[in-house]
Amino acid sequence: MAKIQSGRKINCHIKPHEHTYAFIQALKENKVYIIKLSKDKSGTSFTLFEKDLSIVRRIRKQHKIPIHFTRPDSDSIIQFQWMTLLGLFGFILLPYIFSLFLWQISIDDVSDERQVKLFSELHDLKVNERKMMSKLVSDSEIRQVLLAKNHDLSWIHIKRTGSKMHITSVPAPVISREPSDQKAPSDLVAFRRGVITNYDLTSGERLIPINETVKKGDVLVTGVLKQGDTDIIVGAQGQVFADYWVEMSFQLPTKIVYDKFSSEQVNLFQIRPAWKKFQETQSVDHLVELVKSAFRIERQTIIGKSEFIVSEQWINEAFLPMLRMRTASTLTPKGKIKDEKILHITWTNDTVKGKVLYYMNDNIASKRPIHQGD
Amino acid sequence: MLNNHLQLTPFIHIEDFQNIRVNGPFELIMLSPYACQLNGKGFTLLIEAGDARISSMNVEEVTIKVQDLTRFELKKMDIV
The missing domain is CATH 3.10.20.310 (membrane protein fhac)
Structure with missing residues (x-):
């Protein structure tokens, strides 16, 4: 007795045909294992293993018999066999492990x-x-x-x-201050009025003593050194710190209205406007527009208005520290705000105006090239 | 119905009259819902029943499942 190998089964159906027995006989002689062979009015039905399918097809051609093949388990996609389950398990488990x-x-x-x-x-x-x-x-x-x-x-x-x-x-951003030409020898000149507090020089000679007031344009450090009768040009380099006052004024509306993102609306199938246009005038352009509108996705950002009423507390606790920080950000790394005085804050119906005085200490020296003649 | 194993010829085994096993070279001459006829080794086996179905068939063996057996005939064919 031939050993039955496990495999998927296939149902075959042959309509009444004169060569049916010869065909079955040929299958048998070619060692095709036939299961559940039966015959009725509609024809002959039997089952065989999928591995024999190529032999069956070859013999079928020789006998010119039409066969209808169906799989008894075709409606179940996954075959619950050990190998299939193992593969499926690996399919889920392996990606998870990796x-x-x-x-x-x-x-x-x-x-x-x-x-x-x-x-x-x-x-x-x-x-x-x-x-x-x-x-x-x-x-x-x-x-x-x-x-x-x-x-x-x-x-x-x-x-x-x-x-x-x-x-x-x-x-980190590279902070480069004083991008001026280092090669040209220069003096250091005050670019604003202030009281000199300290020098931080690498070359040059001080001209103004500490605690003295300088005006804009005064030479603070000279880059020309006198040695007897000869002048040696070395160029002044460094910083000169001075105390000075800076006045800042501001004006704000008492009611601040700002836009606030609240949601996004996605519109699909906006056919109606295009359909109306098409109904009015039935042109090719409108038809194209109608077809296009079916695939168009419109995104609309919905923005809500938000109101904020400026209060005195907000001015003192939030706005003034913010203004101070903003002012401080204009200073050099060694500069600082020493004091802050509110000159006045005026409230009217719709605006608030104010003036703040900052007492600051920072570098007031800028370079001025030394004129050496031609 | 015979429950004991019955070997009628060298190639027919009957376990009971619901399962008839035929060994050796044979040829399927006829199969219908009510009858089945096999030829082999100079014999003809004819089975008539309420329902006859070949439950398995390969080169060496055929097993026929039979319900309500009405006729079971083994004839020696004339050698021409």
Whole structure:
């Protein structure tokens, strides 16, 4: 007896035909295993294994018999066999297992050297590829360590997408003040009125003693040194700090109205306006417009108006500190605001006006090239 | 109905009259819902029943499932 191999079964149906028995006989002689062979008015039906299908097709051609094949299990997509279940299980489990690991680290930096340095620093933090995500240190810790080791960076963006980690470094802006030509020797001249408090010079000779008032245009430091009768031009460099007052005035409406994003409206299938136009005049252009309108998606941002009434408390607690910060941001790094005096604040129906006096200490020296003749 | 195994010829085994097994080279001559006829080794086997169905068939063996057997005939064919 032939050994029955497991496999998928196929139902065959043959309509009444004179060569039916010869065909079945040929199948039998070609070792095709036939199951549930029966015959009725509509024809002959039997079942066979899928592995024999190629033999059946070959014999069918020889006998020129039409056969209708159906799968008894065609309505179930997944075959519940061990291998299928194992594959399905792997299909779900393997991606899950792989997603637990970090597979790719990429660093985006303008300098290749620093990129290598950042990689080695990540390595020191034990942030490596093929490592379990749960065992990695937190993003904030990575950022903290990298920023501490790289003072020329202002921020580290860490973006994790799936099992990839992308690090982008943001370099600190290079602050360059006094972009004036360093080669041309110059004097230092006061560009505003003030009382000299201290000098911070690298070259040049002081002309004005401390605590003396200077006007705009006074030479504070000379770049010409006298040695006997000869003048040696060295050029003055550095900063001269002085105290001075600056008056700031402001004017605000008492009622501030601002737009506030509240939601977004998405309109689909806006056919009606196009349909009306098409009904009015039935032209090709309107028809095209009608078809287009069916696929058009309109996004509309809905903005709500928000009102804010300015109060005295808000002026004192929020606005004035803000103004002070804004004023302070115009100073050099060593400059500071020493005092602040509110001269007046006037409230009218719809506006509030004010004047604030700041007592500041900052560099008042600017360079003026020394005229050396032709 | 015979419950014991019955071997009628070298190629016919009857476990009971619902399952008839035929061994050896044979040829399916006729099959209908009520009858089945096989030829082989110079014999003709004719089965008539309320319902006759070949439950499996391969080169060496055929198993016929029979319900309400009415006729079971084994004839030696004339050698021409």
